[in-house]
Amino acid sequence: MNKLLTLYDIEFKRIKKIYFSILGILIVGNISYFIYSLYDIVKSVEQILTVRGGLSLLKTDEAYKFIQGGTFTQMIYNVTYFMMMCAIIWCVYYAFAIWYKDFSNKTKSVYTLFMLPYNKFNIFISKLITVVSFIYGVLVSQHILWLLEMLIIKGASGMTLSEIIDLINYNNTFGFIFNIISIYTADIFVFYIIAPIVAVTVLFTSVMIHKSINKIGGFIAVIYILSILAIYVYYSLTYLVFSDQLLLMNLTYFLLVFLISLLLSYKLINDKLYV
Numbered sequence: 001m002n003k004l005l006t007l008y009d010i011e012f013k014r015i016k017k018i019y020f021s022i023l024g025i026l027i028v029g030n031i032s033y034f035i036y037s038l039y040d041i042v043k044s045v046e047q048i049l050t051v052r053g054g055l056s057l058l059k060t061d062e063a064y065k066f067i068q069g070g071t072f073t074q075m076i077y078n079v080t081y082f083m084m085m086c087a088i089i090w091c092v093y094y095a096f097a098i099w100y101k102d103f104s105n106k107t108k109s110v111y112t113l114f115m116l117p118y119n120k121f122n123i124f125i126s127k128l129i130t131v132v133s134f135i136y137g138v139l140v141s142q143h144i145l146w147l148l149e150m151l152i153i154k155g156a157s158g159m160t161l162s163e164i165i166d167l168i169n170y171n172n173t174f175g176f177i178f179n180i181i182s183i184y185t186a187d188i189f190v191f192y193i194i195a196p197i198v199a200v201t202v203l204f205t206s207v208m209i210h211k212s213i214n215k216i217g218g219f220i221a222v223i224y225i226l227s228i229l230a231i232y233v234y235y236s237l238t239y240l241v242f243s244d245q246l247l248l249m250n251l252t253y254f255l256l257v258f259l260i261s262l263l264l265s266y267k268l269i270n271d272k273l274y275v
Contacts, residue, residue, distance in 0.1 A: 007126030015094060019134055022087050023141055029083045030145045034152075037076050041066050059156065067153060068167075076149060077168045084142040088135055094204050095131045120269045124208075135196040175241055190250050198254045198261075202228055205261040208268040228257055 046052055046063045066072055150164050159167075206221035213220060232253065239246040 002123055004126055004129070007122055007128055011098065011126055011130040014098075015130075019137075021235075022090055023137060025146065026083055026087050026138065026141060030142070030149070033077070034081050037072060038152075038156075041072060063156065064158065067156065068159065073153060073164060073167055077146075080142065080145065080149075084138060087142075089140040090204065091131055091134045091138065095127075095132070095200050096207065098127055098131070099274060100104050121266050124204060124269055126264055128197075128204060131200045132197050135200070139192055139196070176187050190247060190254065194254050194258075198258045201258055201265070202259045205265045205268075208265045212268045 041063055044066060045060055048062050049060070150161055153159065153164055154161060202225060206225050209221040209224060210217040235249050235253065236246065239249055
């Protein structure tokens with residue numbers, strides 16, 4: 001465990017300034033757009049009532065109708081969700097960069113890591129923990145912000161949190177696939193805890209494949225990722241209307257992909273990987 005923590009500390013120090021900057025931008029962006037949206041409603045109500053009352057107008061029936069209509073909450077959700085996805089995409093980019101870019105450029109960092117008196121697979125696990133913790137940090141930060149925003153909307157409109165969540169999911173463009181915001185523990189566990197681990201493990205494994213097999217390694221890595229995605233899309237569409245079965249399928253498939261990727265990476269990094 002101490003070895004993993006040491007390696008994690010090395011990885012975290014390499015990127016912590018940029019990562020906290022990304023989180024800062026996410027938080028400031030959320031707060032700024034939410035305040036802008038509130039004042040936009042206030043201005044609309046002022047035009048309707050031809051009075052000036054500031055934020056106190058959020059308590060009026062007109063403001064309530066704007067909020068309950070769904071457009072207000074949906075726009076806040078869409079914009080902040082886009083911000084969150086941009087932050088996660090950066091984490092995914094870093095997941096590629098810390099393996100692929102280091103190896104391709106033959107940097108001092110990767111040579112130093114592989115010269116340490118540790119099992120090579122510890123390096124894989126430490127990098128996995130680093131990137132997953134980054135993604136968790138983004139997800140947790142955004143969901144805390146969403147909760148605070150919904151509490152403010154609840155106070156202003158009198159709607160319950162469940163009603164606000166249902167309103168967002170109902171107006172969600174991708175609602176035919178899944179509910180973005182979930183209030184169910186099982187969904188949260190599968191999509192917000194297990195899925196990031198599986199996704200990063202698959203990405204890392206694809207890089208292992210690419211760097212371990214001469215000439216066609218890159219092609220095999222792409223096929224590996226596309227095959228996993230294709231199977232996921234196929235069974236998701238097959239069990240679309242059976243939410244309980246789909247949840248069980250997701251849990252089973254994610255765990256299976258994770259174990260296969262982990263075993264494959266262990267084999268490649270210890271026996272095949274070249275720097």
